Amino acid sequence: MASAQATTLFINAQIAGEEGPRDLLVENGRFVAIEEGLAQSLPAQGYDVDAIEIVDLKGKLVSSPFCDTHLHLDYVFTARKPGAMNETGTLFEGIQRWSETKSDLTVDEIKSRARKAVAMEVHHGVQYIRSHADVTEPNLTSLKALLELKEELKDIVTIQIVSFPQEGMYSYKGGADLVEEGLRMGADCVGGIPHYETCREFGEKSMHKVVELAAKYGKLIDVHCDETDDPNSRFVELLSALAYAEGIGEMTTASHTCSLGSADNAYFFHLTKLLKAAKINFACAPTENLYLQGRQDTFPKRRGITRVKELTDNGINVSLGQDSMQDPWYPLGNGNMMIILDYVLHLAQMMSFPEIDDALKFLTINGATTMHLNDQYGLEAGMPANFIVLDASNVFDAVYQRCGILRSVRDGRTLFTSATTIDSDISLLQ
Ligand SMILES: [Zn+2]
Numbered sequence: 001m002a003s004a005q006a007t008t009l010f011i012n013a014q015i016a017g018e019e020g021p022r023d024l025l026v027e028n029g030r031f032v033a034i035e036e037g038l039a040q041s042l043p044a045q046g047y048d049v050d051a052i053e054i055v056d057l058k059g060k061l062v063s064s065p066f067c068d069t070h071l072h073l074d075y076v077f078t079a080r081k082p083g084a085m086n087e088t089g090t091l092f093e094g095i096q097r098w099s100e101t102k103s104d105l106t107v108d109e110i111k112s113r114a115r116k117a118v119a120m121e122v123h124h125g126v127q128y129i130r131s132h133a134d135v136t137e138p139n140l141t142s143l144k145a146l147l148e149l150k151e152e153l154k155d156i157v158t159i160q161i162v163s164f165p166q167e168g169m170y171s172y173k174g175g176a177d178l179v180e181e182g183l184r185m186g187a188d189c190v191g192g193i194p195h196y197e198t199c200r201e202f203g204e205k206s207m208h209k210v211v212e213l214a215a216k217y218g219k220l221i222d223v224h225c226d227e228t229d230d231p232n233s234r235f236v237e238l239l240s241a242l243a244y245a246e247g248i249g250e251m252t253t254a255s256h257t258c259s260l261g262s263a264d265n266a267y268f269f270h271l272t273k274l275l276k277a278a279k280i281n282f283a284c285a286p287t288e289n290l291y292l293q294g295r296q297d298t299f300p301k302r303r304g305i306t307r308v309k310e311l312t313d314n315g316i317n318v319s320l321g322q323d324s325m326q327d328p329w330y331p332l333g334n335g336n337m338m339i340i341l342d343y344v345l346h347l348a349q350m351m352s353f354p355e356i357d358d359a360l361k362f363l364t365i366n367g368a369t370t371m372h373l374n375d376q377y378g379l380e381a382g383m384p385a386n387f388i389v390l391d392a393s394n395v396f397d398a399v400y401q402r403c404g405i406l407r408s409v410r411d412g413r414t415l416f417t418s419a420t421t422i423d424s425d426i427s428l429l430q
Contacts, residue, residue, distance in 0.1 A: 008053045008412055011039050013062035015379060016360060016395050021059055026385040029411035033381050055414075060406060061390040061398055063360055064379055065127030066337045067367025070222075070255050070283040070321025073114040073131040073149070073159075074105075074142035079326040086328045090295045091227055094329035095196065099167055101328075102137060110145035117325050118149070118157055121335035122415065125363075125388040125405040127157050130222065130283075130321075130371055132164035132191055135182040136172040143182050156415060160371055162222045164191030169209060170202040176209050183213060189220040194235035195228050195259075203235055211242040220251045220372055222283070227256035229293050229302055231263045237271055240278040249278035253370050255321070257282060257306040258293050268307065275316050281370040282316065284308055285323035286343040288330045308348035319367040320344060337363050338402045345399070359399050385412040 010024040015034070023038035024031060035041075042049055075098065078084055083101045086093045114131075121129060133143040143163065150159040163182025169175040169192060183190060192210040194203030207223070214221045221243065226233040236254045243252040260268060286305050293304025311318050320340050324330035341362055345351055350359070368377040376384060389407040392398035408415040 006412070007047075007051075008055060009039060009042070010055045010057055010062075010409075012059050013057045013389075014059050014393055015062050022062075024062070024379075024385070024387070026409075026412040029385055029413070031379070031381050031383050031385050034379055057389055057407075059393055061392050061394060062379070062387050063125075063390060064364045064368070064377060065386050065388050065408065065410075066125045066363040067128040067130075067319060067371055068121055068126050068322050068335070068337060069128075069130045069253070069319040069367045069370045070285050070323050071117075071121075071129055071131045072134075072324060072327065073117055073129070073146055074110050074133050075327035075329070076117040076325040077113045077327070079328060079331050084328045088295065089291065091292045091329065092196075094292070094327075095166060097328035098134070102134070105137070105141045107141055107145040107148065110142060111149050114146065114149055115153075117335065118153060118159075120325070121322070121337075122157055122408065123405065124334075124336045124338070125390070125408060126335065126337060127386055127388075127408065127410060128160075128367060128371055128373065128377075129157060130160040130162065130189070132162040132166075132222070132224075133182070133187065134166040135163050135178040136165045136167035136175050138174075138178075140178065140182060140185065143185060143187060147186050156410060158371075158373075160188040160220070161186075162189040162191040163187035164222075164224070165193060168193060168197045168202070169206040171196065171198045176206070179209075180213055183217045183219055187219070189222045189253075190214045190217075192223040192225075193227075194223065194239075195226050195230070195233045196224075204238055207235055207238045207242060210239070211246055211248070214248060214251070215246055220253070221248070222253040222255055225254040225257050226259035227289070228259055229262050229296065229304065230259055231267075233259040234263075234267075236260070237274065240271075240274050240280050243280055244274065244278035249280045251372055252278070253281040253283050255283040256285060256289060258289050258304050260306045261293075261302060261304060268310070272310075272314050272316075275311070276314060280316075282306060282308075282311055282318045283321050283370055284318055284344060285321045286340060286347050287333065288323040290343065290347065291330055303347050305344070305347050308344055309350050312350070317366050317369045318362065319370040320362050336402075338398075341399065342402055353396070356399050357395050360395050386410050391418070
């Protein structure tokens with residue numbers, strides 16, 4: 001039997017889809033058992049119950065931690081820098097403003113801003129973040145900063161980093177080489193931005209390069225793909241076909257894919273067959289794209305988001321992202337994934353009761369699938385004891401109330417509770 005100090009029994013947990021409360025036994029940072037009435041049966045199994053820490057979760061909803069699968073930690077809190085103001089509210093002016101104001105970045109100041117953003121996300125129940133790091137900058141300052149932060153905060157949050165060419169692989173001189181250098185330095189994913197490249201041929205070439213690099217270095221893929229209202233921006237088709245041919249579709253994510261919101265149904269119908277076969281993932285950033293897209297429209301004005309409902313109904317994985325926190329692309333964004341979920345349910349018109357009752361999947365298992373967390377995620381015996389407690393007793397009420405987080409547990413250790421706010425373990429984030 002494990003030592004008492006390393007053993008905690010969390011009792012009266014309401015788990016989505018389960019009848020009645022469950023108890024969660026945690027030893028040495030992992031779930032040992034999740035069952036009904038565990039507290040009563042432990043003595044018969046040889047446990048000294050008096051030596052076990054017992055935490056009563058009082059019938060509140062317990063979930064795997066939230067995943068924010070699309071965030072730019074190097075950009076956070078830069079919206080008010082001189083010269084960073086995005087007057088038109090378009091994606092392309094955002095990129096221009098960032099490009100013009102990024103020359104003074106330092107590792108320390110990026111880490112300080114990103115730390116604050118991570119703290120906000122963690123307090124909203126997030127323990128898994130996929131962050132892009134802009135590598136179209138010769139010193140790779142963003143990537144260096146985020147790689148350091150990933151290591152420093154690994155006991156609090158899992159951060160995956162994308163080697164992301166914000167200004168293009170071929171439209172920025174040496175962009176493709178910088179992406180590759182980022183992978184050698186330790187980035188987890190290959191990024192791309194084909195719709196931003198100066199011509200379609202460069203965009204297509206970049207998709208070939210992304211898949212080639214992923215195969216060469218054994219990395220995941222996350223491409224900013226078709227983030228435009230242009231229905232003829234169809235790089236997701238090429239990305240999917242290449243990833244499918246390489247057999248790495250499940251390791252591939254297409255982020256944004258706003259153009260699918262404008263594409264015609266006949267095209268989408270045909271494309272769906274490929275997406276299902278390739279098993280690629282989609283990451284949607286609803287608040288940001290609602291704000292950025294449709295800027296060339298008068299009325300009717302497009303919503304800017306990808307086909308979340310139709311992809312989901314076809315069995316294709318869709319997860320969500322905050323994307324921005326006060327950066328040149330979006331002036332708000334506070335890391336509250338319940339707000340992101342609320343937006344997507346409205347924008348995608350996914351409000352049947354079964355859809356609402358199942359909605360937390362977008363922030364949990366779907367996110368873990370996008371991040372390819374495989375056997376390291378979930379409320380199951382043997383998994384890392386990572387979970388959150390929501391201030392609701394069922395999923396409907398959690399969504400209905402856009403409820404807050406009462407407790408976050410990582411490797412069996414409580415990071416914070418709503419009563420303590422912050423304990424010493426999370427002070428790294430301050
Ligand atoms: Zn993005």
